[in-house]
Amino acid sequence: MSTPKLALTDTSAAKLTVEALVIGIVAGADGPELAAGSEQVAAGFDGDLAKVLGTLGATGKADEVVKLPAGNGLRADVLLATGLGKVTGEAPTGEAVRRASGAAARALAGFSHAATTLGALDLSAAVQGTVLGAYSFRQYKSERGDDPVAKVDVVVPDAKDEAAKSALKGGSVIGESVGAARDLINTPPNDLYPASFADRAAELARSAGLEVEVLDDAALRKAGYGGILGVGAGSTRPPRLVRLRHKGPKAAKKVALVGKGVTFDTGGISLKPAATMDEMTSDMSGAAAVIATMVLVAKLNYPLEVTATVPMVENMPSGNAYRPGDVLTMYGGKTVEVLNTDAEGRLILADAMVRAAEDEPDYLIETSTLTGAQVVALGKRTPAVMGSEDFRDRVARLSQASGEGAWPMPLPDELRGDLDSKLADIANVPGHRWGGMLAAGHFLQEFVAGELPWAHLDVAGPAYNSNSPWGYTPKGGTGVPVRTIAAVLADIAENG
Ligand code: BES
Ligand code: MN
Numbered sequence: 001m002s003t004p005k006l007a008l009t010d011t012s013a014a015k016l017t018v019e020a021l022v023i024g025i026v027a028g029a030d031g032p033e034l035a036a037g038s039e040q041v042a043a044g045f046d047g048d049l050a051k052v053l054g055t056l057g058a059t060g061k062a063d064e065v066v067k068l069p070a071g072n073g074l075r076a077d078v079l080l081a082t083g084l085g086k087v088t089g090e091a092p093t094g095e096a097v098r099r100a101s102g103a104a105a106r107a108l109a110g111f112s113h114a115a116t117t118l119g120a121l122d123l124s125a126a127v128q129g130t131v132l133g134a135y136s137f138r139q140y141k142s143e144r145g146d147d148p149v150a151k152v153d154v155v156v157p158d159a160k161d162e163a164a165k166s167a168l169k170g171g172s173v174i175g176e177s178v179g180a181a182r183d184l185i186n187t188p189p190n191d192l193y194p195a196s197f198a199d200r201a202a203e204l205a206r207s208a209g210l211e212v213e214v215l216d217d218a219a220l221r222k223a224g225y226g227g228i229l230g231v232g233a234g235s236t237r238p239p240r241l242v243r244l245r246h247k248g249p250k251a252a253k254k255v256a257l258v259g260k261g262v263t264f265d266t267g268g269i270s271l272k273p274a275a276t277m278d279e280m281t282s283d284m285s286g287a288a289a290v291i292a293t294m295v296l297v298a299k300l301n302y303p304l305e306v307t308a309t310v311p312m313v314e315n316m317p318s319g320n321a322y323r324p325g326d327v328l329t330m331y332g333g334k335t336v337e338v339l340n341t342d343a344e345g346r347l348i349l350a351d352a353m354v355r356a357a358e359d360e361p362d363y364l365i366e367t368s369t370l371t372g373a374q375v376v377a378l379g380k381r382t383p384a385v386m387g388s389e390d391f392r393d394r395v396a397r398l399s400q401a402s403g404e405g406a407w408p409m410p411l412p413d414e415l416r417g418d419l420d421s422k423l424a425d426i427a428n429v430p431g432h433r434w435g436g437m438l439a440a441g442h443f444l445q446e447f448v449a450g451e452l453p454w455a456h457l458d459v460a461g462p463a464y465n466s467n468s469p470w471g472y473t474p475k476g477g478t479g480v481p482v483r484t485i486a487a488v489l490a491d492i493a494e495n496g
């Protein structure tokens with residue numbers, strides 16, 4: 001990933017010598033209207049800019065980008081108008097600004113120097129959207145195409161203002177961390193398997209100053225990680241458990257993060273159909289998000305103690321693979337009857353969550369591409385959050401404010417009985433397919449210690465974009481839910 005270099009400027013947008021100048025437009029009742037921040041550009045433009053844009057067919061709707069020559073009154077070559085959509089409140093929302101900045105940044109590929117006026121609407125959102133939208137993953141392409149925009153100046157009233165500087169830093173670090181998660185997700189499963197994933201995680205973590213511990217298969221056997229070993233048994237590439245730790249200054253609270261790291265999910269002996277199986281390269285998105293968030297926590301030196309416990313396996317069918325009917329003895333001693341080897345995520349997560357709780361955290365946040373049922377329930381863009389009710393609702397609220405939009409889901413008592421096993425303490429799937437996302441949540445809950453506030457973010461849909469790019473979201477790995485977890489950690493640091 002190469003991120004654009006962002007800098008603050010308080011020079012008037014009309015006087016900036018750049019290749020492209022970005023302005024926001026809003027969808028008004030009678031065509032596009034210029035958003036706040038574009039006043040100097042409009043004054044320097046020779047003509048009625050809103051009207052010219054309307055004539056070119058612009059409406060101001062989200063994801064619309066219109067380029068036109070900037071003319072003689074401005075020092076830019078190209079004007080780029082990006083749609084903020086309809087505004088219902090006072091001003092465009094942070095998410096609208098993020099999205100419009102992202103669409104603009106994608107359209108700036110091939111330019112070397114641009115400037116944006118969207119910082120006037122929401123500086124941090126404009127920075128995040130620009131970095132996120134400029135992302136591209138071209139490592140495996142012989143013909144790489146246009147480079148992402150190299151440098152973007154962000155117009156602000158005072159470039160020396162401390163709040164503006166910290167918004168630039170915070171927004172850039174978030175953008176880079178999301179990019180790091182996307183890179184891991186987009187790396188194909190022949191190159192990213194448990195051992196190589198653990199190596200990359202360790203390298204990212206060490207260079208950010210985190211403590212790192214990696215358990216290999218021998219260490220996992222010795223400690224009795226039956227879930228991770230069971231799922232990992234079918235692959236010639238043995239599993240790993242990566243542990244990362246950040247101890248911030250005046251760390252009042254301890255938070256444990258856990259992320260699902262299935263580097264490829266064939267389903268195992270309960271084999272998945274071939275169609276779209278390739279997308280299971282993204283089944284380590286939870287792990288990628290947790291690792292990337294740890295790097296962010298270290299870079300911004302959050303005043304918290306945060307640990308990450310990340311199980312990494314490849315779920316393959318083979319003569320050594322675990323089978324439907326097997327009973328696994330999990331880390332901590334509970335037994336699980338495996339009725340479907342494709343419900344593997346919950347097995348490796350259960351081991352990791354029991355281990356994470358041994359450090360006696362104040363909160364546990366787990367995230368995974370856990371169920372197809374999540375996508376059925378909420379679609380491709382809305383994550384689900386389950387867990388203890390107060391903390392679940394807090395995570396949902398912060399996720400919505402971050403733009404990732406997680407929605408709270410219940411764990412109804414009556415569903416727990418469906419996981420009763422004839423043979424072991426619990427079965428890994430119920431005997432029917434109803435409420436599959438909630439059943440998975442119930443399974444995880446069995447492995448959460450006592451009163452520990454916990455949240456489970458199922459991002460099966462939102463972690464991976466199989467369709468066209470939109471807003472700041474490229475095709476492939478999205479980096480969801482890095483921003484949610486980062487927002488929750490910042491909130492815990494501030495409010496306990
Ligand atoms: N990794 C999948 C879930 C998934 C599906 C993620 C689609 C992203 C997109 C998970 O391991 C899985 O296979 N879940 C099964 C559970 C079932 C066997 C109870 C599912 O959802 O079908
Ligand atoms: Mn599976």
Ligand code: ZN
Nearest residue numbers: 262265283345
């Ligand atoms: Zn899976």
